[in-house]
Amino acid sequence: MYETLRTDVLVIGGGAAGVRAAIAVAEKGLSVMCLSKAPISRSGITPVAGEGIEAAVAPGDSPRHHYEDTVKAGRGLADEVLVNAMAQEATPRIEDLLSYGTRFKKNPDGTLAQSPRPGQKHARNLFLMGGGWGLMASLFRKAGSLPGLVIREDTQVLRLVTSGSRVAGAVVLDVRTGAVFGVEAKATILASGGYEELWPVTDCPPECTGEAMLMAARLGGELIDLEMVLYYPTVIVFPLAARGWMVQYEYIINPDILGGRLINVHGEQFVKGFPARDELIMAINREIAEGRGTAHGGVYADLTNSPYGREELTRRMEAWLNQFRNLRQVGIDLRDQMVEMAPAAHYCLGGIGIDEYGRTGMEGLWAAGEVTGNVHGANRLSGNALTETQVFGYRAAADAVAWAAGQDWPGGDFQAGVAEEIKNIARWTSAREGLRPIQLKRRLQEIMGKWVAFDRNETFLKNALAALDELEPELAKLRVDGHRRYCQEVREAHEVLHMIPLARAVIAAGLERKESRGHHMRADYPGLLPEARHTVIKLAGGISVSSRPVRKLAHSGGCV
Amino acid sequence: MQARLKVFRFDPDRDGTSRHQVYQIPWSEGLSVLEALRYIYEHLDGSLAFRNYHCGRGLCASCLMSINGQNKRSCHFLVSHEEEVTVEPASGYPIIRDLVVDFGIPRPEGSVRDGVTVHRGAVAE
Numbered sequence: 001m002y003e004t005l006r007t008d009v010l011v012i013g014g015g016a017a018g019v020r021a022a023i024a025v026a027e028k029g030l031s032v033m034c035l036s037k038a039p040i041s042r043s044g045i046t047p048v049a050g051e052g053i054e055a056a057v058a059p060g061d062s063p064r065h066h067y068e069d070t071v072k073a074g075r076g077l078a079d080e081v082l083v084n085a086m087a088q089e090a091t092p093r094i095e096d097l098l099s100y101g102t103r104f105k106k107n108p109d110g111t112l113a114q115s116p117r118p119g120q121k122h123a124r125n126l127f128l129m130g131g132g133w134g135l136m137a138s139l140f141r142k143a144g145s146l147p148g149l150v151i152r153e154d155t156q157v158l159r160l161v162t163s164g165s166r167v168a169g170a171v172v173l174d175v176r177t178g179a180v181f182g183v184e185a186k187a188t189i190l191a192s193g194g195y196e197e198l199w200p201v202t203d204c205p206p207e208c209t210g211e212a213m214l215m216a217a218r219l220g221g222e223l224i225d226l227e228m229v230l231y232y233p234t235v236i237v238f239p240l241a242a243r244g245w246m247v248q249y250e251y252i253i254n255p256d257i258l259g260g261r262l263i264n265v266h267g268e269q270f271v272k273g274f275p276a277r278d279e280l281i282m283a284i285n286r287e288i289a290e291g292r293g294t295a296h297g298g299v300y301a302d303l304t305n306s307p308y309g310r311e312e313l314t315r316r317m318e319a320w321l322n323q324f325r326n327l328r329q330v331g332i333d334l335r336d337q338m339v340e341m342a343p344a345a346h347y348c349l350g351g352i353g354i355d356e357y358g359r360t361g362m363e364g365l366w367a368a369g370e371v372t373g374n375v376h377g378a379n380r381l382s383g384n385a386l387t388e389t390q391v392f393g394y395r396a397a398a399d400a401v402a403w404a405a406g407q408d409w410p411g412g413d414f415q416a417g418v419a420e421e422i423k424n425i426a427r428w429t430s431a432r433e434g435l436r437p438i439q440l441k442r443r444l445q446e447i448m449g450k451w452v453a454f455d456r457n458e459t460f461l462k463n464a465l466a467a468l469d470e471l472e473p474e475l476a477k478l479r480v481d482g483h484r485r486y487c488q489e490v491r492e493a494h495e496v497l498h499m500i501p502l503a504r505a506v507i508a509a510g511l512e513r514k515e516s517r518g519h520h521m522r523a524d525y526p527g528l529l530p531e532a533r534h535t536v537i538k539l540a541g542g543i544s545v546s547s548r549p550v551r552k553l554a555h556s557g558g559c560v
Numbered sequence: 561m562q563a564r565l566k567v568f569r570f571d572p573d574r575d576g577t578s579r580h581q582v583y584q585i586p587w588s589e590g591l592s593v594l595e596a597l598r599y600i601y602e603h604l605d606g607s608l609a610f611r612n613y614h615c616g617r618g619l620c621a622s623c624l625m626s627i628n629g630q631n632k633r634s635c636h637f638l639v640s641h642e643e644e645v646t647v648e649p650a651s652g653y654p655i656i657r658d659l660v661v662d663f664g665i666p667r668p669e670g671s672v673r674d675g676v677t678v679h680r681g682a683v684a685e
Contacts, residue, residue: 038613039663042622048615133619154656176656205620207613241590241638245617326618329636330590438602485573486609486657 002418004182007033007150008404009397010169011189012157012212015044016132016386017369018191019139020093020393021400023100026146028401033150033183034143035172037207037491040153041136045193045204045347045370049132050248051105051322052125052383053390055090058114061122063087070384073119073276074377075518076532077225080553082375085356086384086391093390094126102138103129117250117382118276125383131322135386156491158421160188160215160365161412167219167364168412171421175491178484180421182414186404189358189396190216190367191389194348196229197441197495198503200449202345203235203246211498213371214539216352217505221360223537224373225350227509227520230380231454232346233280234262236339238296241330242323246346247339249280250382251320252301258316260303262341264292270299278379278518281343281454285521288342289455298342303334310335343454347385349376349519350509353536358396364410366400368392374534377550378518425480428493434479437492443471444499452507457524461511465504472500501539508545509535561641563587565596567608568648571657580646587641593634594623597647597659609658624650625659 009025011018014036025032034040041047056066067087071078094112098104105113105127116123128134143149156173158180169185195210196202217223234249236242252260254274261269262280264287271283284299294300306313313335317324324334332339351373358366369389376384451464475497480489515529516522533547562584570578583600597610614622616635623634626648639645653661 038611038622042620042663043613047620048617131619176662205613205615239590240588241592241595242617322619323617326636329618330592330638436606438606442602481607483571483574483607483609483657485571486660488609488612489606492612 010185013191016389017393021397024397026149047133053386054383078377100142163412168410187400196345200445222353224353228349230347231343235344238340298340357399366396368396431479434477
């Protein structure tokens, strides 16, 4: 008999959405287990997120404005019902955070301070002290104070288990010990984040590989708008010591904050004003494509000519730019040198489709946070990613708790699931020859970087599929290191096994969307289609690709 | 030019005692200890355990290690081509394997954490 644990609710993911959901479950008195791939508050995307979280708390601002700005930024693809829920409940969730001890920048009168971002009618980004890490650390402290909330770090979900049509829990690898065990749960909440690691240049940490999302889709979930990968415009590509670090252009080019500029290799300023992310990416892309990019394929961020004197600039950099200090640690001083920056995969707009209660359409499975696919649409406002984690983490948990309270244990064949996974691992560890998972990941990333970046066309996307046809059979040759303790390669084998089919789904969605909208730019279809539709990928019983209309709020009055 | 890293190896399941293993890798300007370990893992030795999942830019502190005897974030510690670097698990935490430790529960911001004062991102009140 293999060990099978029981918990009322299983949360997959230890970032801001997952831990928020776990807190909400525990506060209702149900048992909850939260799985995290690595130590909480030291892993996932939340700790590396910028400090902005949107909520309309300022005088003169309102949920209605928040809603309207978000829908507009989504370029027609944001699910209006979800956006409405997010705009309405952002402020109560900020109040929750304040009660957990999360610290925000304040005005001299003690009210919460805001900073402006492109696309906002009112300055709406609250400023988290300590950035995403500050948020995560306070959520973790709150979680640690709640009885009935169990956290398992360094774990990897190997499969979801079903009982009939109901999701009944998961088979889990404890990476620290190499043990494989089952977790039976009345309700499961997926909060496993994005899949940025499919690409070679990303500012997200390497564990963002998307396998749990793919598992859910294989059981019947819908993958919505997977082609919509938000590139952040300004991620360092050179010097190499800081490759993959995002630096907020919103501060760099804001004349009221740092007064810097973005210039091409000829020293020309190629953008004016305060462009949104997708607009800036298009502008940078044009500079690079037309031969005005830098040696390492980017543009320069230049703060060396800031109108603020050195002393004042230093003060402002320390106050606003969370990378200033870290860059100096690796020998890069933005006051003295220009750095080369280019767009990099930053946030997955697409993912599992949900309704306003976080339901996935599968009995027993909810989802929240970046893993979901229809909240923001084709472009996301700065600060809404963290708002999403709090609103939908809470909503999914509340709905899952209400449902789970009346349910029996689901059952499900955990013994067979664990046995099969142990057999897979034994096959990989006993192989004498073959390919290491990291080698296959790098080959996948090369394909995605070359053919499925922000400059897409049908030929490129089909080239990627052909390259994946060659790569996929190599998965049969996986071999991994045989240590049971901290079995990193076993987990990476499991990840890449899912990353390649996930890449196919992303490409299928990219081929389906024959237009350029938000962060999906097709050189062969540069225009917008009159009606915005979601791409829908289903994987249960073979891949199927379709599209459907975007949900609008029922009455034309908009936000309620 | 080459960099030399002397790396702590220990699997409590298999080894009676720890040992150090020396790796030589190509050196380039700006090479961090973390990048050097990634190079070793990817190109030389897949059995080396360290926390591969990290932000790589000083925010998450997953890459905390003892470097030349002091706890440092390895993403911020640059390797010299002139001197060997000794890399060991962060002191003060239980060892899982090689350079991987169990960090346990984090402490509040503003406290002294991991031998460095917790001071993240933009702080201006």
